[in-house]
Amino acid sequence: MGSLSGHSAALNRVAGNLDSPIHRLDPRAKLLGLLGLVVVAVSTPLGAWPVFVACALALAAVAALAAVSPAQLWSRSRLVLALVLAVALVVPLTRTGGAAHQLGPLTVHGDGLTVLATVAAKSAIGVVAAVLLAATTPFPSLLQGLAALRVPRVLVLIAALMYRYAFVVVDEVGRMRTALAARAYRPRNPLQAAALGKLAAGLFLRAHARAERVHVAMLARGYDGTMPAPAPLSPGPADAIFVVALLAAAVPLRVALGLGQ
Amino acid sequence: MSCTIHARGLEYRYPDGQPALRGIDLEVRHGERVAVLGPNGAGKTTLMLHLNGTLRGAGSLEVAGVEVGPKTLPELRARVGLVFQDPDDQLFMPTVGEDVTFGPRNLGLDRERAADRAAEALRAVRMSGAMDRAPHQLSMGERRRVAIATVLAMEPRLLVLDEPSANLDPRARRELLAVLDSLAGTMLVTTHDLPLAAQLCERAVILDGGRIAADGPCGDLLGDPELLAAHDLELPAGFDLAELLGAQVSR
Numbered sequence: 001m002g003s004l005s006g007h008s009a010a011l012n013r014v015a016g017n018l019d020s021p022i023h024r025l026d027p028r029a030k031l032l033g034l035l036g037l038v039v040v041a042v043s044t045p046l047g048a049w050p051v052f053v054a055c056a057l058a059l060a061a062v063a064a065l066a067a068v069s070p071a072q073l074w075s076r077s078r079l080v081l082a083l084v085l086a087v088a089l090v091v092p093l094t095r096t097g098g099a100a101h102q103l104g105p106l107t108v109h110g111d112g113l114t115v116l117a118t119v120a121a122k123s124a125i126g127v128v129a130a131v132l133l134a135a136t137t138p139f140p141s142l143l144q145g146l147a148a149l150r151v152p153r154v155l156v157l158i159a160a161l162m163y164r165y166a167f168v169v170v171d172e173v174g175r176m177r178t179a180l181a182a183r184a185y186r187p188r189n190p191l192q193a194a195a196l197g198k199l200a201a202g203l204f205l206r207a208h209a210r211a212e213r214v215h216v217a218m219l220a221r222g223y224d225g226t227m228p229a230p231a232p233l234s235p236g237p238a239d240a241i242f243v244v245a246l247l248a249a250a251v252p253l254r255v256a257l258g259l260g261q
Numbered sequence: 262m263s264c265t266i267h268a269r270g271l272e273y274r275y276p277d278g279q280p281a282l283r284g285i286d287l288e289v290r291h292g293e294r295v296a297v298l299g300p301n302g303a304g305k306t307t308l309m310l311h312l313n314g315t316l317r318g319a320g321s322l323e324v325a326g327v328e329v330g331p332k333t334l335p336e337l338r339a340r341v342g343l344v345f346q347d348p349d350d351q352l353f354m355p356t357v358g359e360d361v362t363f364g365p366r367n368l369g370l371d372r373e374r375a376a377d378r379a380a381e382a383l384r385a386v387r388m389s390g391a392m393d394r395a396p397h398q399l400s401m402g403e404r405r406r407v408a409i410a411t412v413l414a415m416e417p418r419l420l421v422l423d424e425p426s427a428n429l430d431p432r433a434r435r436e437l438l439a440v441l442d443s444l445a446g447t448m449l450v451t452t453h454d455l456p457l458a459a460q461l462c463e464r465a466v467i468l469d470g471g472r473i474a475a476d477g478p479c480g481d482l483l484g485d486p487e488l489l490a491a492h493d494l495e496l497p498a499g500f501d502l503a504e505l506l507g508a509q510v511s512r
Contacts, residue, residue: 140355140356140359140395143355160353161353164352164395165349210349216345217351218353218363219315220338220341221363221367221412221415222364224335228362
């Protein structure tokens with residue numbers, strides 16, 4: 001149980017030097033800059049290495065300024081990256097074209113390898129950008145930034161509620177697992193896993209009942225369907241400089257490739 | 262000042278037809294602290310949810326000078342502060358500060374005045390340093406006190422607390438009691454915690470089976486073991502009610 005809640009805490013905890021220039025930026029600057037970088041990377045055609053290198057260098061500079069260590073980046077990225085790469089590894093075997101190499105009983109195709117490398121580069125840039133955003137911006141200010149960027153209030157509220165109740169739900173899962181383990185539940189074959197399905201159903205019912213109680217409590221404090229406006233942000237020159245500097249290399253390189261591709 | 266709660270023949274059935282309240286007559290005067298005691302399923306929480314119009318049954322109910330009805334809901338919710346049993350239900354925002362300003366902002370206060378109210382409410386519950394903390398970082402006792410602050414910040418005329426001492430360790434319970442005792446104003450506390458009722462409230466009402474079974478000075482009701490036993494209530498073994506009430510008088 002401890003490991004589970006520790007995990008969710010690690011995913012949300014701010015890292016690096018909390019007083020760094022990056023941590024102190026307006027959350028909107030970080031949202032727009034990093035999102036811009038990800039859009040550039042994702043929209044780039046296969047094998048356009050200079051663009052990926054420019055994105056990676058920009059991210060490395062942000063990480064260095066924020067004093068977020070490569071170890072922290074890796075420990076937070078690997079969950080998502082491992083999943084994406086596991087799927088992408090099949091591509092060189094199935095996509096034909098280019099030079100073919102024999103790898104034991106498997107045939108690896110050159111075009112497939114290019115796809116694999118491009119997918120790996122794009123997903124690494126996307127995940128590391130998201131991890132850096134989360135590591136340098138406390139979640140409440142991220143929400144404040146989203147609201148200030150005119151993201152619909154209801155979406156921001158949903159994100160806020162998910163963040164708040166993720167901890168509550170994780171605690172509930174932990175207690176239910178402890179209760180199962182306390183009665184010597186150790187699934188050894190798939191049939192015994194049925195208890196986990198019941199746990200999931202129980203969790204859904206509890207979450208549903210809690211949602212009703214939260215809503216009643218919100219109404220009791222005068223909630224009428226609209227959230228109060230969040231506190232305004234005050235951007236400074238540093239925020240504009242950050243966005244421009246972050247995209248300074250990647251955007252021109254991407255544009256040079258032609259937007260039609 | 263007139264009555265804060267004025268209920269006549271209040272009746273309520275759950276959607277499945279089971280009766281929860283069967284004709285409640287209750288008068289609570291301004292400034293009174295009343296404990297609502299009773300076994301589980303007696304209708305305590307149902308009664309509490311009537312006080313701000315969350316549930317509406319038959320009969321007449323006037324709370325804080327407002328007739329309870331669909332048209333008066335906004336007014337009613339500004340005047341009646343409900344503190345729910347599980348603080349995780351009440352604290353839904355990412356930070357304590359945002360949560361405590363939520364109510365005042367809904368009342369139409371601007372950001373600065375809402376922040377002033379929040380600071381004052383957090384001071385009243387002795388949680389001044391918690392403004393930027395997340396609810397999940399707080400202990401159960403701290404969460405309970407912050408939940409009370411979220412309601413105090415609305416400056417309600419009636420404060421209603423559902424099982425405020427549930428799931429608290431002795432120290433957190435003592436701190437909560439001190440905070441509640443320091444608050445002025447009309448208070449209705451539903452609880453099984455009879456010592457808490459004795460220390461906090463001068464009057465008690467026993468609710469059982471959706472009816473009011475007894476209503477009188479807290480010391481009289483709690484000093485009647487037969488009455489308590491008839492409604493599945495009991496003081497902790499070895500509890501000295503006289504000493505506690507003596508302490509209350511000398512205070």
